[in-house]
Amino acid sequence: MTIPGEEAARRLDEADPGHRHLFHVPPAEGGRYAEAAYLVGNSLGLPPRAVRADLLAELDAWATKGVTGHFTGPRPWVPYVRLLTAPSARLVGALPEETVVMNSLTVNLHLLMVSFYRPTAGRDRIVVEDAAFPSDSYAVRSQARHHGLDPDEVVVRLRPRPGEETLRTEDVVGYLEREGHRVALVLLGGINYLTGELLDIPAITEAGHRAGALVGWDLAHAVGNVPLALHDWGVDFAAWCTYKYLNSGPGALAGAFVHERHLADPAINRFEGWWGTDEATRFEMAPVSRPPATAEAWQISNPPVLAMAPIRTSLAIFDEVGMPALRARSLRLTGYLERLLDEIIPTRPLTVLTPRDPERRGCQLSVRVGAGGAAALTKRLAHEYGVLVDDREPDVIRLAPVPLYSTYHDCWRAVDALADLVAETGRG
Numbered sequence: 001m002t003i004p005g006e007e008a009a010r011r012l013d014e015a016d017p018g019h020r021h022l023f024h025v026p027p028a029e030g031g032r033y034a035e036a037a038y039l040v041g042n043s044l045g046l047p048p049r050a051v052r053a054d055l056l057a058e059l060d061a062w063a064t065k066g067v068t069g070h071f072t073g074p075r076p077w078v079p080y081v082r083l084l085t086a087p088s089a090r091l092v093g094a095l096p097e098e099t100v101v102m103n104s105l106t107v108n109l110h111l112l113m114v115s116f117y118r119p120t121a122g123r124d125r126i127v128v129e130d131a132a133f134p135s136d137s138y139a140v141r142s143q144a145r146h147h148g149l150d151p152d153e154v155v156v157r158l159r160p161r162p163g164e165e166t167l168r169t170e171d172v173v174g175y176l177e178r179e180g181h182r183v184a185l186v187l188l189g190g191i192n193y194l195t196g197e198l199l200d201i202p203a204i205t206e207a208g209h210r211a212g213a214l215v216g217w218d219l220a221h222a223v224g225n226v227p228l229a230l231h232d233w234g235v236d237f238a239a240w241c242t243y244k245y246l247n248s249g250p251g252a253l254a255g256a257f258v259h260e261r262h263l264a265d266p267a268i269n270r271f272e273g274w275w276g277t278d279e280a281t282r283f284e285m286a287p288v289s290r291p292p293a294t295a296e297a298w299q300i301s302n303p304p305v306l307a308m309a310p311i312r313t314s315l316a317i318f319d320e321v322g323m324p325a326l327r328a329r330s331l332r333l334t335g336y337l338e339r340l341l342d343e344i345i346p347t348r349p350l351t352v353l354t355p356r357d358p359e360r361r362g363c364q365l366s367v368r369v370g371a372g373g374a375a376a377l378t379k380r381l382a383h384e385y386g387v388l389v390d391d392r393e394p395d396v397i398r399l400a401p402v403p404l405y406s407t408y409h410d411c412w413r414a415v416d417a418l419a420d421l422v423a424e425t426g427r428g
């Protein structure tokens with residue numbers, strides 16, 4: 001043990017226990033404790049214990065009903081997706097008709113860009129962060145090519161100021177004030193996957209609109225992590241995955257949001273399939289789609305019920321706990337992790353990249369650990385201490401104490417192990 005405070009961490013867990021009992025926590029690969037200190041819910045959330053029974057219920061329905069399960073039973077499969085709509089809408093601050101669960105995240109971003117990236121001569125730019133998640137980068141570049149445009153010309157990557165790690169809202173807004181007349185679409189991560197920075201979604205959305213652009217958000221790292229109010233903020237569209245903070249399983253389906261003002265706009269084009277036509281007439285098998293004025297119009301195929309079942313289970317937990325309580329615990333837990341890190345940082349070559357203002361971040365703290373050291377350090381943390389964090393090459397590790405199930409003791413273990421390892425490898 002390198003740092004003090006283990007008993008204090010245990011007392012904090014007693015006073016502020018979270019909802020760990022609702023989840024399976026993997027065993028530790030190494031170290032003195034039975035369970036892993038799981039700080040990678042920003043990558044893959046843990047399984048709610050109730051998922052197994054809920055998933056088995058749908059398997060049983062399939063076994064006992066066959067095809068009739070589409071229309072009969074307590075949760076018929078044709079309208080099943082709607083069981084996910086209201087809880088998803090509550091999480092992102094949307095009207096139910098603005099929200100749908102379908103596909104995966106990058107697919108949804110593409111489908112939404114089909115509708116909302118409409119370049120014209122003189123207004124063809126797509127603004128992203130330089131540190132955008134690679135999939136988003138590839139998606140916007142391929143959308144540009146799809147329109148016959150050169151991605152190197154039209155994709156604008158916003159960088160932090162020299163010597164700074166994160167974007168300043170005033171710089172994004174400043175860019176949009178100067179160059180916004182050439183911008184067709186702003187597509188940013190609500191919380192940046194690498195730095196953990198929470199952007200000012202309402203301020204940037206408003207600036208984009210003032211410039212005449214449309215504004216969409218990738219909320220992979222924001223949904224279930226920070227409170228969102230997409231409808232009131234006037235966001236044009238958004239998409240998110242459900243396998244990180246929403247704990248719905250590896251490769252789980254994604255969510256999509258389209259603002260009410262676009263839902264009945266006949267000028268908006270979509271890629272269509274039979275699930276995007278009005279449910280009341282879907283089985284008339286008509287050759288021309290009649291999409292409803294809801295986000296469901298963006299659906300293409302009939303969705304996988306077995307993949308939706310865990311999302312239903314997981315969203316019920318969010319409804320039970322509520323985002324305000326989760327965010328409050330998240331602020332306490334991440335603040336505690338930050339204070340522990342600050343005790344060991346002065347004597348070690350570690351830097352927190354994430355903004356220090358809790359209002360500008362969610363639960364994740366990203367730490368720069370020295371060039372080339374992130375992957376090796378991550379492995380040793382797991383194998384020797386049972387502490388699961390993840391790394392982004394070359395030099396960043398990410399620690400995300402998830403307010404639903406992470407503990408103060410997990411945070412203490414992570415910093416204790418980090419102190420041990422960084423000193424031990426001579427980088428201190």
Ligand SMILES: Cc1ncc(COP(=O)(O)O)c(C=O)c1O
Pocket residue numbers: 104105106107133135136189193218220221241254
């Ligand atoms: C910010 C962000 N965007 C997009 C993706 C890609 O998600 P998917 O593979 O579900 O399309 C990820 C995956 O981790 C992500 O973190």
